[in-house]
Amino acid sequence: MNLRKRKTSALNQAIFREQREIRKERLLASPALIIGAVGFLIILLLAVFVPLLNPTDPNAMEVANRLQPPSGKYLLGTDEFGRDLFVRVMYGARVSLWVGGCVAVFSCILGTIVGVYASYFKVLDQILMRICDGLIAIPGILLAIALIAALGTSSWNVILALTIVYTPSVARTVRASAMVIREQAYVEAAKVQGFGNLRILWRMILPGVISPLTVQASFIFAQAIISEASLSFLGAGIPAPAASWGNMLEASKLVFSKAPWTMICPGAAVILCVMSLNLLGDGLRDFLDPRVKGGQKK
């Protein structure tokens, strides 16, 4: 890398430009990636900046203004305690993105460590993979509820529970791709050239695992948001009165016939967020797979 900076002749720059062009073309060829990324970015920015710029307390009740329909004053209306729904949806987005993001990051780190080690050591593989099988066998949401029942409700416990739920699937993905890469001719060639095991593990196998991992991460992010909403809906997630999409939906189920916006707004937020993450994941998968050119499999 440092070589590139120091000695960049006109020819080399032309080569880099050409390689950048190809990458740009491939990026533009997958609209899913761009739509997903933009959608997610908008949600992220709203979640960060709306609570910062808007001083309204999401938990402030104005009983006089309960169940107001969307209007100029209340962008998305109010709920049964007269709380501003727009502000609450934005605070809910913070919770959902925080939980989803943490789960995605933690389960990917843990899953990569487990997966890479499992792919490399045969005995460890058997032990780790049987544990993963056991965890996968239990329905995720049930396992999460059981864990939270044991640990108590708080956002950290939700993160912990969902991380335990999603780590096995990451570990399996990583293990599978690591094993494929291990059999590649260039890993064999590296052995002949005298590369050590650790170097092969870190410099060849890990970079190869990163692309399926990022795809997996974006899907887990989306799934974790749904799981967190489900848990909150069931009362096992983020404890009220803190705003989260799940417990807003839960609260709306008594009043939604009179005030449908109380259900539609958090519901739409979940759908939009999950959809943009899934599009992002799909787009990333196509973009990172070198066999897909111009958005189509050759």
Added chain:
Amino acid sequence: MSHLIEINGLKKTFPVYGKTGKIFSQKEYMCAVDNLSFYIEEGETYGLVGESGCGKSTTGRAIVGLTKADGGSILYKGKDLCKLNDKQFRPLRKEIQMVFQNALSALNPRRRIGDILGEILEIHGMKDADERREQVIETLKKVGLSEEHYFRFPHELSGGQVQRLGIASALIIGPRLIVCDEPVSALDVSIQAQILNMLIELQKELRISMLFISHDIGVIRFISDRIGVMYLGTLTEEASTETLFANPLHPYTKMLFDAVPDPYITNREFHALTGEQPVRTQAFQGCAFYNRCPYASDRCKIETPEFKEVESGHKVACHMVS
């Protein structure tokens, strides 16, 4: 001239399973390579020729340490490579290199060519980045590539260029022996000729020994000093290139030569090989070529022919030749 590498009674078996699968059927072994012996002199090209599945590649892989041999020895400068573990083998990596058949898949697709070649130098102790860069560019030029390929990715090159790169990655640390496993069989004929000429030139210049594995008799004839004809895991005949082509003795060798299309002679006698190679089990006895040989007698079925020298440097394993 001294023997750089000497292979004695090399044996490699692979487990085979019956139709009932891995768990329920009895484990049996087939010998990919059995009792194989030959040597390569310094600066010499030894060609190993034979049909698919005769164990040529397994032999090559055993020499570079990619497969562990089950028996016999590979003596390199007095050290038995079969007895070394990974760590003890590592210093010798510098001296024994391999060129792969599919060069593109043998190159890390995520890294630039300069980085790939530079890293090989780095792990063998060249710490200075500028020095590495010089050496990489010098090697690229040696194999007919240029500085402009330094920042390219392997998949941006053409087939012939990639194979040149494969040779560059084997040559860069200055090996004494290169195992070339079908290095040109994936290329078209004009590129094959270029690559072979380049290999011959480089070999003369750098005085490297080469084990050249191929199923293509024309290619083998062109590049080799001595040739070993392999069948079913053993050598059936070995001689210098001129001797072998002037006077092939083993029926298999003759048939192999007959199978080469000849554009000039149209009405020559043609003995086509019939049948397939059998599976060589551990209890295999007799001549390997028994079931396909037109001259086979009862003796060939029972008694394994000795691989003996019939004239200076010309060895044959056949009861009919004496």
